[in-house]
Amino acid sequence: MPVDPKPFLTRPTGCLFVLSGPSGTGKTSLARAMAESDPTLVTTRSVTTRRPRPGAGEEHYDHVSRDEFLKMAGNGEFAQWIHPSFDEYYGTLRAPLEEALGRGQDLLLDYCPEGYLNLRRCFPEQTVGIFVMAPSVEMMDRRLAGRGSENEEERELRHTMALRDFNFVAEHAYHVVNDDFEEALGTLLAIRRAEKARLAHQGLALGAYARHAEPTLLRYY
Numbered sequence: 001m002p003v004d005p006k007p008f009l010t011r012p013t014g015c016l017f018v019l020s021g022p023s024g025t026g027k028t029s030l031a032r033a034m035a036e037s038d039p040t041l042v043t044t045r046s047v048t049t050r051r052p053r054p055g056a057g058e059e060h061y062d063h064v065s066r067d068e069f070l071k072m073a074g075n076g077e078f079a080q081w082i083h084p085s086f087d088e089y090y091g092t093l094r095a096p097l098e099e100a101l102g103r104g105q106d107l108l109l110d111y112c113p114e115g116y117l118n119l120r121r122c123f124p125e126q127t128v129g130i131f132v133m134a135p136s137v138e139m140m141d142r143r144l145a146g147r148g149s150e151n152e153e154e155r156e157l158r159h160t161m162a163l164r165d166f167n168f169v170a171e172h173a174y175h176v177v178n179d180d181f182e183e184a185l186g187t188l189l190a191i192r193r194a195e196k197a198r199l200a201h202q203g204l205a206l207g208a209y210a211r212h213a214e215p216t217l218l219r220y221y
Contacts (some may be wrong), residue, residue, distance in 0.1 A: 003071050006079065006105075008138070012213065013101070013104060013125075013126065014042045014100060014101040014102075014103070014104050014105045014107065014126060014197055015106045015107070015109065015126055015127075015128055015192075016097065016101070016107050016109060016119065016123055016126050016128065017041070017108050017109070017128050017157075017191075017192060017195075018109045018110075018111050018115075018116045018119060018120075018127060018128065018129050018130065019031050019108070019109070019110050019111070019129065019130050019188070020111050020112065020113050020115070020116040020129055020131050020132065020133050020168075020172060021112075021113070021132040021133060021165065022112070022134075022140060022158070022161065022162030022163075022165040022166070023112075023130050023140075023143075023144060023145040023161075023162060024134060024135075024139075024140040024141065024158070024185075025132045025133055025134045025140060025143075025178055026132065026134065026142040026178040026181065027110055027132040027178070028110050029106070029112040029181070030132060030178060030181070030185060030188060031043075031108055031109075032183060033181075033185050034108055034185065034188055034189065034192075035108055037185070037189065038086065038189065040105070040106065040191075041106055041107070041108045041192075042094060042100050042105050042106065042107045042108065043060065043108050043109075043158075044093075044096055044097065044100075044105070044107060044109060044161045045060055045061060045062055045091075045093075046060060046061050046062070046090055046091065046092055047061070047062045047064055047069065047072065047078075047081075047090070047091045047092070047093065048061050048062070048063060048064070048088060048089065048090045048091075049064060049065065049066045049088050049089045049090075049196040050063070050088040050090075051063070065134075066089065069081075069089045070089075072091070072093075073089075073091065077092070077093055077094060077095070078091040078092060078093060078094060079092050079093065079094040079118075079119055079121040079122045079123070080092050080098050080111075080115050080118035081118070081152060082112065082114050082118065082214065084112065084116050084161070088122070089168050090115065092109065092115075092119065095120070097123070100105075100172060101123070101126055105197075106192070108117075112161075112165065113131070113165045113168035113171065113172075116129050116166075116168075116171075116172070117168070117171060117181045118175065128173055128174075128191075128195050129172035129173050129174070130172060130175070130176060130182075130188065130191060131144060131168070131169050131171070131174070131175040131176070132175075132176050132178055133169075133175060133176070133177050133178065134177075134178060135177055135178070135179040137159075137162075137163075140159075140162060141155070144158055144159070174191050176188060176191075
């Protein structure tokens, strides 16, 4: 059989790693730590109609008016968008995701389960869902209260939405309990390595080699 100079590996396909789950589970902090520990992970900005919050994290958002958002949605500019109960809109632009995936890059996103499911409909082969949970509902509520950015009514609504979000755990490929932050971070990084080793994401070009194999060789397997 002649030696083919082409490599086994072509360009690996990119993945969309989505940390999903209720508010108060620490998924945003975990996503930030993942990006800091692995600079090859690409993060994206979200478009939202909500008011800016005090503190860190707002650099990941583009704030627009309701009319602007609905116009963008009508033009098909979003890969996914949601309208949660707080009467605010959140969305992720399609073009930056398509460009990064086309370069074989991995992206890291932080969504509620509804946003994850919407993104999976747009990119079914590339999306990897990871449901992040707090160790208990009580811990989740304490984390929400510790934000200091929402009133009691809003926290109660988030609590109700969180209980609803647990119905979507089985829609994800993985789930991680964020009890110990460093341990949860290590698990997430291991999940990424495992997913990148899957044949579906490797860009293997072995078909030409398989066609050259003689049928008589199969008796040895």
